[in-house]
Amino acid sequence: MFQTVVAAINQWAPHVNLKFEFIELDDNDELYDGDIRILLSHFKDGAGSSVIGTDARDILPHLPTMILGTDYQSSFFTVAAMHEFGHALGVEHEHQHPDAPLDWNLSALYRDSEARDNEASGNYLSSSARWAPTQIRQTPYDPKSIMHYAFPASVMRDKIEVP
Ligand SMILES: [Zn+2]
Structure with missing residues (x-):
């Protein structure tokens, strides 16, 4: 699932002047210093959410800035990950x-x-x-x-x- 998210997000890489570094955490890890913090939750299956751009700086550091589903084998998952990461980059609908x-x-x-x-x-x-x-x-x-x-x-x- 992690690699599916990475692959979806990396489709943005050629179009932006940013370097993405991905860190996968276990449930018990407490490393909260990512600019974009993604939670994978089955409550978001078939959907997703993200704060817009630098609004992520206003989110408490132990909270996610983006939530994606866990239905990574569905065709919608990659679409949702790309869409939500667009929001993370500051792109609106x-x-x-x-x-x-x-x-x-x-x-x-x-x-x-x-x-x-x-x-x-x-x-x-x-x-x-x-x-x-x-x-x-x-x-x-x-x-x-x-x-x-x-x-x-x-x-x-x-x-x-x-x-
Ligand atoms: Zn949206």
């Missing part, structure tokens, strides 16, 4: 890009999110908000970005699924 041409049916989006668990729904609901151009530094909108959520056709006004 692509579907919230100021130029994202997405037209959600908000009531359908809220209904759909209520069917998800509480933690996921909070994130999903916030996904309908867009960043103002003055809030972020941006590249052109990329609908294929690893940082873009997928949306079912049922929550889009044009009824076209966003993969």
Whole structure:
């Protein structure tokens, strides 16, 4: 599982001016000095979470800054690890890009999110908000970005699924 996480994160390496050093700890180890501290928990199977960029400095040193699932054999695991590490590098959601041409049916989006668990729904609901151009530094909108959520056709006004 550790090597799967390393491989996913290292896909970012050619695109950033950073050197990644990975340290695997046992449950009883108490080395908390990593800039990014990843906890693998089955509670995050099929999902993940991470603080954004240098916000990690505000997290107490004995707490994780990123949580990934333990379902490392699923195809989603690598996607989730790459997505969450993007957040760790300071990258926000692509579907919230100021130029994202997405037209959600908000009531359908809220209904759909209520069917998800509480933690996921909070994130999903916030996904309908867009960043103002003055809030972020941006590249052109990329609908294929690893940082873009997928949306079912049922929550889009044009009824076209966003993969
Ligand atoms: Zn995200």
